[in-house]
Amino acid sequence: MLKIRKRDEPWKWGALVVFLGALLFSLLVGGLILAGHGKDALHALDLLWQGSFGNAWALEGALLKAIPLFLCSLGVAVAFRMQIWNIGAEGQFALGAIGATWMALTFPDLPRYVLLPLMFIMAFVFGGVWAFIPALLKLKLRVNEIISTLMLNYIAILLLDFLVFDAWKDPASFGFPMTPEFTPGAVIPSIGNSGIHWGLFFCVVVGFGLWGFMRFTRLGFELKASGEGARVAKYAKIRYGMLVLFVMTLSGGFAGWAGCIETSAVLGRLQGSLMVGYGYTAIVVAWLARLEPLNIAFASFLLAALRVGVENMQLELQIPAAFGSILEGMILLTVLAGQFFLTYTLERRQGGE
Amino acid sequence: MTELHFTRPVPVRAVPEGTRPVVSLKGITKRFGKVLANDSISLDVYPGRIKALLGENGAGKSTMMSMLAGRYKPDEGTIEIDGQSVRFTSSKDAIAAGIGMVYQNFMLVDSMTVAENVLLGQEGSLFINPAEMEKRVGELARRYSLDIDPGARIADLSMGERQLVEILKLLYRESRILIFDEPTAVLTPEETGNLFKALWNMTEQGKSIIFISHKLEEVIALADEIAILRRGRIEGELDPSLIESKAELASRMVGKEVLLEVNREPVETGRTVLEIKSLTGLGLVDVDLTVKRGEIVALVGVAGNGQKPLVEAVTGLTRPPVDTVFIMGHPWRKFFAESTWNRSMCYIPEDRLGLATLRNQNLVDNLLLTTRKGFAKGLWLDKKRAARDTRELIEKFDIRPGRIHALAWQLSGGNLQKTVLARELYRQPRFIVAEQPTQGLDVSATEEVWNRLLEARSMAGVLLVTGDLNEALQLADRIAVIYRGQILGVLDTADADTPSKIGPLMAGVID
Numbered sequence: 001m002l003k004i005r006k007r008d009e010p011w012k013w014g015a016l017v018v019f020l021g022a023l024l025f026s027l028l029v030g031g032l033i034l035a036g037h038g039k040d041a042l043h044a045l046d047l048l049w050q051g052s053f054g055n056a057w058a059l060e061g062a063l064l065k066a067i068p069l070f071l072c073s074l075g076v077a078v079a080f081r082m083q084i085w086n087i088g089a090e091g092q093f094a095l096g097a098i099g100a101t102w103m104a105l106t107f108p109d110l111p112r113y114v115l116l117p118l119m120f121i122m123a124f125v126f127g128g129v130w131a132f133i134p135a136l137l138k139l140k141l142r143v144n145e146i147i148s149t150l151m152l153n154y155i156a157i158l159l160l161d162f163l164v165f166d167a168w169k170d171p172a173s174f175g176f177p178m179t180p181e182f183t184p185g186a187v188i189p190s191i192g193n194s195g196i197h198w199g200l201f202f203c204v205v206v207g208f209g210l211w212g213f214m215r216f217t218r219l220g221f222e223l224k225a226s227g228e229g230a231r232v233a234k235y236a237k238i239r240y241g242m243l244v245l246f247v248m249t250l251s252g253g254f255a256g257w258a259g260c261i262e263t264s265a266v267l268g269r270l271q272g273s274l275m276v277g278y279g280y281t282a283i284v285v286a287w288l289a290r291l292e293p294l295n296i297a298f299a300s301f302l303l304a305a306l307r308v309g310v311e312n313m314q315l316e317l318q319i320p321a322a323f324g325s326i327l328e329g330m331i332l333l334t335v336l337a338g339q340f341f342l343t344y345t346l347e348r349r350q351g352g353e
Numbered sequence: 354m355t356e357l358h359f360t361r362p363v364p365v366r367a368v369p370e371g372t373r374p375v376v377s378l379k380g381i382t383k384r385f386g387k388v389l390a391n392d393s394i395s396l397d398v399y400p401g402r403i404k405a406l407l408g409e410n411g412a413g414k415s416t417m418m419s420m421l422a423g424r425y426k427p428d429e430g431t432i433e434i435d436g437q438s439v440r441f442t443s444s445k446d447a448i449a450a451g452i453g454m455v456y457q458n459f460m461l462v463d464s465m466t467v468a469e470n471v472l473l474g475q476e477g478s479l480f481i482n483p484a485e486m487e488k489r490v491g492e493l494a495r496r497y498s499l500d501i502d503p504g505a506r507i508a509d510l511s512m513g514e515r516q517l518v519e520i521l522k523l524l525y526r527e528s529r530i531l532i533f534d535e536p537t538a539v540l541t542p543e544e545t546g547n548l549f550k551a552l553w554n555m556t557e558q559g560k561s562i563i564f565i566s567h568k569l570e571e572v573i574a575l576a577d578e579i580a581i582l583r584r585g586r587i588e589g590e591l592d593p594s595l596i597e598s599k600a601e602l603a604s605r606m607v608g609k610e611v612l613l614e615v616n617r618e619p620v621e622t623g624r625t626v627l628e629i630k631s632l633t634g635l636g637l638v639d640v641d642l643t644v645k646r647g648e649i650v651a652l653v654g655v656a657g658n659g660q661k662p663l664v665e666a667v668t669g670l671t672r673p674p675v676d677t678v679f680i681m682g683h684p685w686r687k688f689f690a691e692s693t694w695n696r697s698m699c700y701i702p703e704d705r706l707g708l709a710t711l712r713n714q715n716l717v718d719n720l721l722l723t724t725r726k727g728f729a730k731g732l733w734l735d736k737k738r739a740a741r742d743t744r745e746l747i748e749k750f751d752i753r754p755g756r757i758h759a760l761a762w763q764l765s766g767g768n769l770q771k772t773v774l775a776r777e778l779y780r781q782p783r784f785i786v787a788e789q790p791t792q793g794l795d796v797s798a799t800e801e802v803w804n805r806l807l808e809a810r811s812m813a814g815v816l817l818v819t820g821d822l823n824e825a826l827q828l829a830d831r832i833a834v835i836y837r838g839q840i841l842g843v844l845d846t847a848d849a850d851t852p853s854k855i856g857p858l859m860a861g862v863i864d
């Protein structure tokens with residue numbers, strides 16, 4: 001008979017084993033669902049694999065989608081580390097895109113090396129402010145940040161709609177809701193001849209920057225310490241309120257950058273199709289990665305690949321689009337449920353009783 | 354010097370001929386990573402007797418008892434109950450086998466009554482009406498002469514009474530072996546006396562008690578046998594009736610001579626470091642108090658009489674009314690706005706794991722918690738130097754296990770306290786607020802803390818908040834007694850009649 005018991009010591013490679021196990025389990029269940037719908041499950045999983053890792057083109061697609069996901073998720077993770085539940089990455093992402101677009105449309109003729117930095121700065125400011133507002137509300141009026149960041153997402157999307165349908169609409173777009181195309185100076189170029197743009201490099205820099213910041217700076221240490229709760233922070237004379245504002249701004253700024261990169265490099269203009277839920281998937285990624293920057297990089301790539309793969313599968317097998325979300329949700333749930341095995345273990349009951 | 358309100362009714366009881374142990378540990382070994390917490394321990398526990406476990410901080414007492422209570426699994430060795438070898442996979446198994454443990458942080462539901470708490474989680478208890486519950490629990494309490502009202506709400510009970518509820522829970526589950534890990538740390542002397550009477554009554558009815566304590570006089574007064582643990586090994590078992598003095602027991606425990614006394618030379622007092630002027634509010638009534646450099650002022654009282662709000666106001670956790678608290682000459686607000694990381698105030702709180710340390714971080718990060726400004730180089734933190742200084746402090750304060758990568762929660766209670774103390778003294782404070790600084794510390798560590806606090810007087814004034822009157826009398830120059838938020842008197846320890854005056858004041862009696 002099997003018995004559950006608490007581990008006396010943490011399980012060293014547990015997190016990795018649980019993650020892979022959960023992934024496998026989710027794919028298995030996904031396959032069963034497909035089989036239940038009369039599809040050939042093995043064929044479908046093969047398509048999924050081909051679509052996400054099967055060839056250079058698929059990998060490129062996955063990497064492209066991983067870039068905004070990574071930045072949003074990094075932002076979410078810094079806030080979560082301090083136990084500030086920012087689930088507004090989606091809105092902050094939109095605001096970042098708006099800020100960048102504003103620059104791109106206002107100064108279309110500036111050279112690239114001036115215009116792009118300007119767009120990045122404005123994206124950070126817009127995204128940061130969008131996250132700063134709920135932080136301020138939390139501190140001054142004790143408004144729960146989960147509610148306020150979520151609400152601000154809706155406002156952000158409406159604002160974006162207003163801009164593309166009305167204020168910034170391209171007169172030459174035949175009525176389509178989109179801004180004019182960016183001038184070349186406002187577009188992040190590709191790396192060499194590949195389909196990957198320099199945003200990837202930016203991600204690497206930001207990732208290492210954040211890692212170093214958390215590890216080696218005083219502010220980073222204070223962030224980590226505050227993660228243990230406001231009371232300990234107060235004991236240590238850490239200015240908790242300031243940190244909340246700072247961390248939320250940073251969090252929103254990162255999401256803003258993601259919005260900037262996606263608009264500039266992938267779409268080349270602002271339009272509604274920008275919003276595909278990166279900000280929400282980022283929360284999943286952050287949790288899966290247990291808030292660690294390096295893990296976030298892997299998890300972003302994995303979930304991005306999954307998205308691309310599912311798209312491929314959809315096209316080939318006519319599977320509803322919701323299947324991707326189902327798979328994503330299932331992976332998160334199984335990983336979270338699997339955390340049980342990090343603190344508990346099953347063992348065979350021997351002898352005695 | 355503290356009167357223990359307990360004398361054993363009969364001398365140390367002998368093991369009756371032919372009695373077999375209820376519990377035998379045979380060759381138990383437990384490792385945590387590289388730390389050998391228990392090293393092939395063998396121990397017998399007999400029915401109807403009180404066994405005391407004595408040992409330095411980090412000796413492995415709690416680890417050993419946690420294995421007996423089913424929380425940890427031994428790496429090697431076996432546990433036998435009534436001669437049968439058993440294997441526990443959870444504390445449930447241990448309870449089913451009749452072993453119960455009273456943990457230091459009580460696990461009770463505050464909004465429920467005593468009887469409800471006792472029956473909580475018991476089979477069928479959902480369908481018993483409150484009157485019946487109270488009747489059953491009341492009977493149980495009477496049988497063991499535990500003085501408690503089964504209908505009272507937990508929230509209204511003192512620490513001592515809550516502990517009785519924990520005991521009732523175990524008795525209701527028919528535990529035969531009851532384990533107490535430092536049960537008296539949070540009790541007043543009187544409550545301790547009541548607890549001991551209760552423990553004695555239980556053994557008279559055939560229960561076995563295992564009792565862990567750092568207070569030697571308690572161990573000598575209560576135990577039928579004493580087992581000494583040192584660095585994970587049983588060092589020997591003693592008969593308390595053969596022990597001449599506390600000092601002898603202490604040196605047996607530590608393995609070297611211990612004085613158990615401190616030498617308090619008066620130090621010239623200097624500037625005022627704390628001044629409280631008619632502070633009313635936060636649960637306090639018209640409190641006046643001053644502490645000068647060079648002196649230790651003790652604040653004593655039964656727990657929950659306003660010590661906590663006072664300490665929180667002084668240390669900046671809560672904001673006192675304007676112009677009531679002055680620290681190092683500055684008004685409260687100005688002091689906290691401008692305070693530096695060193696040569697200022699430091700606070701050694703009672704809640705070590707929840708407030709004073711980062712439970713999931715290592716010792717370097719825990720050193721940095723309050724000293725980080727001293728290691729800042731511009732935006733950066735000099736982690737190398739922090740690691741080096743941590744290593745030095747570990748050495749100097751003999752913190753075990755001596756690894757800087759140990760996480761705070763992995764340290765034994767005593768070692769965690771040494772860590773906090775080491776860090777706070779590292780800041781070269783001018784004003785120290787020490788709250789129960791030796792709670793849970795072994796004799797030599799206690800002695801060391803006492804000496805360090807006395808030493809600190811040359812640069813600092815100390816506000817010592819303690820429930821241990823002996824500690825107050827040993828260290829303090831003056832003792833302030835607090836009762837219901839009011840300071841009823843400030844006594845000079847040089848006066849001969851001070852010890853006898855404290856008790857009545859703590860109970861709110863003024864003549």
Ligand SMILES: Nc1ncnc2c1ncn2[C@@H]1O[C@H](COP(=O)(O)OP(=O)(O)OP(=O)(O)O)[C@@H](O)[C@H]1O
Binds near residue numbers: 385411412415766767
């Ligand atoms: N879960 C754990 N992980 C790692 N090390 C541990 C763990 N629990 C205890 N230890 C280590 O094992 C040793 C024994 O600890 P234990 O808590 O049993 O000591 P103790 O005798 O109860 O001390 P104290 O009197 O201070 O409470 C210590 O060195 C401690 O750091």
Ligand SMILES: [Mg+2]
Binds near residue numbers: 415
């Ligand atoms: Mg212990």
